[in-house]
Amino acid sequence: MGGMSEPRWLSDEEQKVWRDFSAATRMLQAHLEGQLQHEAGMPHTYYEVLVALSEAPDRRLRMSELADARKASRSRLSHAVARLEANGWVRRESCPTDKRGSWAVLTPEGFAALEEAAPGHVEAVRESLFDPLTPEQVKALGEISAAVLGRLSPKCAAAEAELALREETLADLEESAELAKAD
């Protein structure tokens, strides 16, 4: 990240692709968010939490499993589940085997809310994403998404690794310093 040679600017076509892609995803997101908020009274994030729970065995998941499943921070889930709990859609249960942990359990009301929201959401996704695309484009989009995901997930891992390494190095340095002082 140091020397920063001449940046590889985007070509005109790349720029157009990037802007269209950026605009399209932003509008799509806004559209779905609005639809869900309007018809089901919940933000997309909550919907996804309910989906994750509904697919889990016994419709229950540990908080961190839930966080991993949705690739969200623990903090975010904590807040989200708090809100969902206030709505009566999720219930927290403390974990007997590990007293630190807790389960998030989908309540019948939560399942009902999900069932109510699902058709409209799916229809919106279909209308705004799949309908305007040809089958080949859908296939291509799948491959493209997988490729980007493949690049990004290791990147996250790498970033975390680097961070860990950096901290480790720091720790080593401190240790050396300690030793030096101790000498």
Added chain:
Amino acid sequence: MGGMSEPRWLSDEEQKVWRDFSAATRMLQAHLEGQLQHEAGMPHTYYEVLVALSEAPDRRLRMSELADARKASRSRLSHAVARLEANGWVRRESCPTDKRGSWAVLTPEGFAALEEAAPGHVEAVRESLFDPLTPEQVKALGEISAAVLGRLSPKCAAAEAELALREETLADLEESAELAKAD
């Protein structure tokens, strides 16, 4: 929107495409947001505002032009520009010909901040989006984005039109009611 017949659920492949796409765009967005926030100390939205201003003649734009350009709400821009102004990157100027309006003007400091932020941002976009794709995939992505955008933009227009129509109808009804009372 009325009768809600059996919803057209997603097939397994569609579901996989949707989930991958959803995850990919979310991670991409988070990655770019983080990069920009970390290296340039500004959220992506602000960066885009600065870009829009830098490309405008005289590096100045009316608030609503800015809003349209970024497809953002007026409110959002008002808040954003307020923040940017506090940072010294943008200056507001009242418009002499229309005393309601105001210009947002990119300051030299703002331009400098943009110049500083741009290379890292472009590099991040390239690394995480273009590098993992083949040229054909880039082309396909452009077409896909344009298709989705084409579906979504008219949809917005249609939604607005419908809303307007509904209000109009409502107004008509009220008017009729008035007339009826007046009779």
Added chain:
DNA sequence: GCAATTTGGTTGAGCGTTCAACCAGGGGTA
């Protein structure tokens, strides 16, 4: 020329996300 509406823009409250600080319980080591 004057009321009614529309337009350009701001403001404040409510909400969700992030970040950093924090706490308690678990696991390893001496």
Added chain:
DNA sequence: TACCCCTGGTTGAACGCTCAACCAAATTGC
């Protein structure tokens, strides 16, 4: 057992976005 670090999870403040209310200037209609 006592100590230390790690892990699972919560909390509160700061921040950006949205929505609705609002204000002032411009425009329309009679």
